Amino acid sequence: MTDRIFINAVDAGGQSINLVVRDGRFTAIGADCAAAPGAETIDLDGRVVLPGFVDGHIHLDKSFVGDRWVPHESVDTLRERLAVEKRQLAAAPPIVERANALIAQAAAFGTVAMRSHVDVDATTGLSNLQAVMAAREQWRGIVDIELVAFPQAGVVTCPGTAEILDAAVREGADVVGGIDPTTLDGDADGQLDIVFGIAEKRGAKIDIHLHEPGETGIAQLLRIAARTRAAGLGGRVNVSHAYALGQVSEDDVQRTAAALAEAGVSILTNAPGDCAFPPVQALRDAGVHVFAGNDNIRDAWWPYGNGDMLQRAMMVGYRSGFYTDEALGIALDMATHAGARVIGKDNYGIAVGCDATFVAVRAPNAAAAVAGVPAERWVFRRGESDTGAPFAPALRFTR
Structure with missing residues (x-):
């Protein structure tokens, strides 16, 4: 099993949250939730998290x-x-x-x-x-x-x-x-x-x-x-x-x-x-x-x-x-x-039980992200960074 916790995230409304991921799916989301001992911690540094x-x-x-x-x-x-x-x-x-x-x-x-x-x-x-x-x-x-x-x-x-x-x-x-x-x-x-x-x-x-x-x-x-x-x-x-x-x-x-x-x-x-x-x-x-x-x-x-x-x-x-x-x-x-x-995409969204696939952007809430369209994107699919390097900013995606 792979356990990770994304800390210092912000939800759509601007509230601080953590996101706990196990084997690529969200298992807990909230201000006070914690991961199992030994889980890897990824600091989102105040970024708002949006569905892919x-x-x-x-x-x-x-x-x-x-x-x-x-x-x-x-x-x-x-x-x-x-x-x-x-x-x-x-x-x-x-x-x-x-x-x-x-x-x-x-x-x-x-x-x-x-x-x-x-x-x-x-x-x-x-x-x-x-x-x-x-x-x-x-x-x-x-x-x-x-x-x-x-x-x-x-x-x-x-x-x-x-x-x-x-x-x-x-x-x-x-x-x-x-x-x-x-x-x-x-x-x-x-x-x-x-x-x-x-x-x-x-x-x-x-x-x-x-x-x-x-x-x-x-x-x-x-x-x-x-x-x-x-x-x-x-x-x-x-x-x-x-x-x-x-x-x-x-x-x-x-x-x-x-x-x-x-x-x-x-x-x-x-x-x-x-x-x-x-x-x-x-x-x-x-x-x-x-x-x-x-x-x-x-x-x-x-x-x-x-x-x-x-x-x-x-x-x-x-x-x-x-x-x-x-x-x-x-x-x-x-x-x-x-x-x-x-x-017909299944297991989609930022909710417990769904795939931990999301985008983190530098904005105080979702409305600000839409209005301002921040250029920097951290993209995670099933809890993994898109870049191939663990949890580096996903500014580019090449094959």
Whole structure:
């Protein structure tokens, strides 16, 4: 057995605590708790302890992290963007190399789990998925990675994609994806028939990119909620982005939120900087499960991002007008517990019985950590430091 006690820690509310760990799990947490005689002592020196971060939406196959800087190219249409992406990725290092670089960077910031969307279509087949699956295997036990088979170019309008989606789930994808059933495919029911059909047949989850605007987007959300309810898939269906929820009236938001909550459909946002996004507080108040992710990171779609989910929590709070400690706690929850619930990560959190996987940062409490995004991170997985040297600051993580 391995016994350790982390002393002089601070909990989310700013109270001093100790954390006792045995064989990689928390056995006691509190101001006065003590470890067994002979336990190793690690002094956190007043750092606040946060759950390991969960990135609910990332694209590991698209990023140029680990490669040269690639200047962004402006385009006018989705098809033009896809053409630019295809050309730029053809000149980039192999997917496994770039995916490993991005996972390593995210892990250094304290990410312990992520959901990655991976492009699949009749042209590329399963090659992207197989590459990211290889990267996932290399990180097993360090970062849990759930994979979405993502039909970036559409489903109905791209012959053979339905079969590829089904094959991707058989191959090892955990989630079947969709995208803009009306504005991209022009056949909402046709796309949703395929996506929900595969999910029901294979026991997979669903995650649909939805950029459709205004009333079109709201109609799509209601359609997805109705299908989820009818299929009994509550808690297994997510809609990513859902910009329409930030573009319609409060009454429309409330009506749609009620349907989503009743059906058990969650919403993912990265709080993008150039468009409206879902009203987080209103959705949560209505009972909708809302979580956060980084989305694209330094790729053909945009040049921003570094994989830091604490920074993403700050962005969610900043764009949502979250100022109180309680509200900043919501932003942190979206980057931790809320995402863990969607992915299905077990034994998660800073609680007795859970894996002793956490991030310690120099801040007086969790709210201050979200607002200030301290650069230094001490990352521990099952009570062990990430650096390979016992309990040294985990500023970098390399493989």
